[in-house]
Amino acid sequence: MVSQAVTVKGQVTLRRDLLQHLGIKPGERIDFEKLPGGELRIxxxxxxxxxxxxxxxxxxxxxxxxxxxxxxxxxxxxxxWAGQLNDHE
Structure with a gap:
């Protein structure tokens, strides 16, 4: 588990390894989904x-x-759909 500090503006900076894990590149967007129990899905x-x-x-x-x-x-x-696709001409 990774912990990050929240700035006085309420912002969090995600570490590069977390962004890479999500496949996020600079300029791309991230979705946040509110889950029960005070959790978020990113x-x-x-x-x-x-x-x-x-x-x-x-x-x-x-x-x-x-x-x-x-x-x-x-x-x-x-x-x-069957996962058997090869190059077709």
């Missing part, structure tokens, strides 16, 4: 976006030899 804020934003981020970066059929897409999705 975790890295993970950005959520839209499918359009995701597709736009991939635009021009994914090169396919040929378009996939619906059946091929379904097979890839099933393999991914």
């Amino acid at each position: 975790r890295a804020t993970r950005p959520t976006g839209t499918i359009d934003g995701f597709v736009h981020a991939l635009d021009g970066k994914v090169k396919m030899k040929k378009p996939l059929t619906i059946e091929e897409m379904n097979d890839i999705a099933a393999a991914g």
Whole structure:
């Protein structure tokens, strides 16, 4: 367990090893969740976006030899959910 001092302004500075444990980099945000019993859960804020934003981020970066059929897409999705996904072309 790690103890940190609280400043007169009510601020706490997290040590670098704690930030690394959370996967936090400078400028990123942290979520605090109030739990019963005066406890807090601290975790890295993970950005959520839209499918359009995701597709736009991939635009021009994914090169396919040929378009996939619906059946091929379904097979890839099933393999991914089963943890058996390899590189598919």
